[in-house]
Amino acid sequence: MSQPKLQVEHLNLSYGPFHALNDITMAIAPRQVTAMIGPSGCGKSSLLRCFNRMNELIEQARMTGRILLDGEDITQTATPLVTLRKRIGMVFQRPNPFPLSIFENLAFGVRIHELAAGRAIPQIVEHSLQAVGLWDPLKDRLRRSALRLSLEQQQRLCIARLLAVQPEVLLMDEPCSALDPIATAKVEELIHQLKREYTIVIVTHNMQQAARVSDATGFLLLGELIEFDATERIFTAPRDPRTEAYITGRFG
Amino acid sequence: MARPAWQRALGVQRVAFVLLFLSTLLIVIPAVAIIGTITVRGMGAVSWEFLTTMPTKGMRAGGIFPAIVGTLELVSLTVVFALPIGIATAIYLTEYATDNWLTRLVRLAIVNLSGVPSVVYGLFGLGLFVMFLGFGTSLLAGALTLAIMILPVIITASEEALRSVPKSFREISLSLGASHWQTVRHAVLPFAIPGIMTGTILGIGRAAGETAPILFTVAAFYLPRLPDSIFDQAMALPYHLYVISTQIPNIPASQRYGTAFVLLVLVLSLNLAAVILRARFRRRRQW
Numbered sequence: 382m383s384q385p386k387l388q389v390e391h392l393n394l395s396y397g398p399f400h401a402l403n404d405i406t407m408a409i410a411p412r413q414v415t416a417m418i419g420p421s422g423c424g425k426s427s428l429l430r431c432f433n434r435m436n437e438l439i440e441q442a443r444m445t446g447r448i449l450l451d452g453e454d455i456t457q458t459a460t461p462l463v464t465l466r467k468r469i470g471m472v473f474q475r476p477n478p479f480p481l482s483i484f485e486n487l488a489f490g491v492r493i494h495e496l497a498a499g500r501a502i503p504q505i506v507e508h509s510l511q512a513v514g515l516w517d518p519l520k521d522r523l524r525r526s527a528l529r530l531s532l533e534q535q536q537r538l539c540i541a542r543l544l545a546v547q548p549e550v551l552l553m554d555e556p557c558s559a560l561d562p563i564a565t566a567k568v569e570e571l572i573h574q575l576k577r578e579y580t581i582v583i584v585t586h587n588m589q590q591a592a593r594v595s596d597a598t599g600f601l602l603l604g605e606l607i608e609f610d611a612t613e614r615i616f617t618a619p620r621d622p623r624t625e626a627y628i629t630g631r632f633g
Numbered sequence: 634m635a636r637p638a639w640q641r642a643l644g645v646q647r648v649a650f651v652l653l654f655l656s657t658l659l660i661v662i663p664a665v666a667i668i669g670t671i672t673v674r675g676m677g678a679v680s681w682e683f684l685t686t687m688p689t690k691g692m693r694a695g696g697i698f699p700a701i702v703g704t705l706e707l708v709s710l711t712v713v714f715a716l717p718i719g720i721a722t723a724i725y726l727t728e729y730a731t732d733n734w735l736t737r738l739v740r741l742a743i744v745n746l747s748g749v750p751s752v753v754y755g756l757f758g759l760g761l762f763v764m765f766l767g768f769g770t771s772l773l774a775g776a777l778t779l780a781i782m783i784l785p786v787i788i789t790a791s792e793e794a795l796r797s798v799p800k801s802f803r804e805i806s807l808s809l810g811a812s813h814w815q816t817v818r819h820a821v822l823p824f825a826i827p828g829i830m831t832g833t834i835l836g837i838g839r840a841a842g843e844t845a846p847i848l849f850t851v852a853a854f855y856l857p858r859l860p861d862s863i864f865d866q867a868m869a870l871p872y873h874l875y876v877i878s879t880q881i882p883n884i885p886a887s888q889r890y891g892t893a894f895v896l897l898v899l900v901l902s903l904n905l906a907a908v909i910l911r912a913r914f915r916r917r918r919q920w
């Protein structure tokens with residue numbers, strides 16, 4: 382295997398006295414979709430927020446261990462969070478565009494990072510919308526409020542807003558949980574396309590979704606990584622009885 | 634035989650309702666009386682000339698032009714001082730401050746400032762700005778005094794506006810790699826502006842109507858010309874009204890009511906603007 386995009390080593394996370402993640406070690410391959418599954422409250426979102434260090438907004442959160450991005454430790458105090466979060470972006474559970482126009486939503490990160498100015502901004506906007514399949518339906522409505530889009534389009538827009546800052550890793554925390562099955566299928570199709578260019582880590586409590594979209598799957602239970610392997614293997618021949626119990630729907 | 638309990642309860646309930654309703658009605662009466670009297674008796678006195686000419690005959694005749702201009706200048710200058718400081722304080726308190734003794738002290742100060750009687754502000758302004766800092770009786774001293782007076786209003790309203798911006802906006806912005814300040818500047822502040830404006834307009838309304846804080850700091854008893862700099866004295870509507878109502882004999886009532894009417898219209902329209910702005914903002918807000 383080539384060098385992993387993200388290498389997690391002995392990662393521990395606690396919220397005050399509560400130990401949320403326990404000694405997680407795993408490697409996330411570049412340009413693949415890695416799914417994290419497990420019952421609600423097992424620490425999937427917490428793990429995702431370790432990668433872009435959003436847990437640091439929570440005052441009592443403490444993280445130990447290492448996470449290497451392209452071989453470089455990003456858990457150091459000296460790690461510039463601005464650069465880190467530009468490289469590792471996040472899509473949230475609920476579609477959450479700013480109450481601004483479609484254009485302004487997409488331009489937000491571009492302006493923050495000064496990736497472009499003046500007439501170059503519309504180009505990035507077009508590019509990002511094209512990447513998520515929204516350019517054709519929306520190109521004449523860029524000045525409209527993003528909140529008037531359907532939930533599916535809003536979630537696509539949020540992905541586009543992220544692509545506009547040119548990230549390398551996309552963290553997706555249950556990106557389809559607010560969507561109906563048809564919209565979900567379309568977003569899954571999009572995820573499939575995006576992995577050609579991006580490394581994707583997706584959290585889901587929907588096992589079918591994990592099976593459909595991911596190349597590798599990790600199963601978390603009560604803050605422990607029970608099993609991490611190729612998706613096919615996890616779903617056909619899990620090694621741990623707890624994994625098997627979960628994917629066959631006996632708990633969770 | 635005694636009436637059943639439920640019937641008695643119903644009777645008490647009716648009485649309670651009537652009493653509560655009458656008490657509520659009571660608050661409407663002074664409002665209608667004040668606005669009504671001043672409108673009826675003052676509107677006739679107001680003419681284009683009254684609004685745009687200098688007072689004459691020891692303020693017994695002529696217009697109130699310098700008092701109007703003085704109040705407008707005073708209020709504008711007040712906003713210039715109070716708004717940036719107010720917004721900055723609110724941003725610090727909501728977005729940066731941790732809960733420590735210093736923050737609690739600042740909050741205590743803000744709460745107490747808003748309870749200080751306005752005449753105390755006047756004396757404070759006299760001591761600090763007029764005398765100690767040597768600004769003299771001037772627009773500058775008055776505006777600074779009024780700015781301190783309305784700071785709590787602006788800070789409180791701005792804090793509330795900033796807090797009502799959803800936490801998720803901050804999270805999205807940070808997750809896109811924005812710095813803390815960029816987040817505040819681009820993902821929080823723009824969505825708080827309407828609330829901040831509402832608070833500011835209410836503050837302006839308060840500043841425009843107060844007499845005591847400007848009494849010793851800016852107001853000229855009689856200055857039949859416009860101030861030529863911020864170091865100059867100025868007339869102002871509330872003080873002018875006070876003067877012509879208490880200090881000068883034989884003034885036609887129309888002068889007083891006319892002045893009161895202009896002041897009332899100014900202050901009420903500011904409050905109305907704030908109410909409309911807030912309502913429109915609430916309706917348009919989509920998050």
Ligand SMILES: Nc1ncnc2c1ncn2[C@@H]1O[C@H](COP(=O)(O)OP(=O)(O)O)[C@@H](O)[C@H]1O
Pocket residue numbers: 396399401419420421422423424425426427428439
């Ligand atoms: N901010 C927090 N403070 C304290 N405990 C938290 C916080 N966030 C999450 N937790 C706890 O950490 C555990 C894992 O949460 P989370 O990562 O959100 O789970 P998942 O995404 O798998 O549902 C849960 O038990 C939750 O209660």
Ligand SMILES: [Mg+2]
Pocket residue numbers: 425426427554
């Ligand atoms: Mg979660």
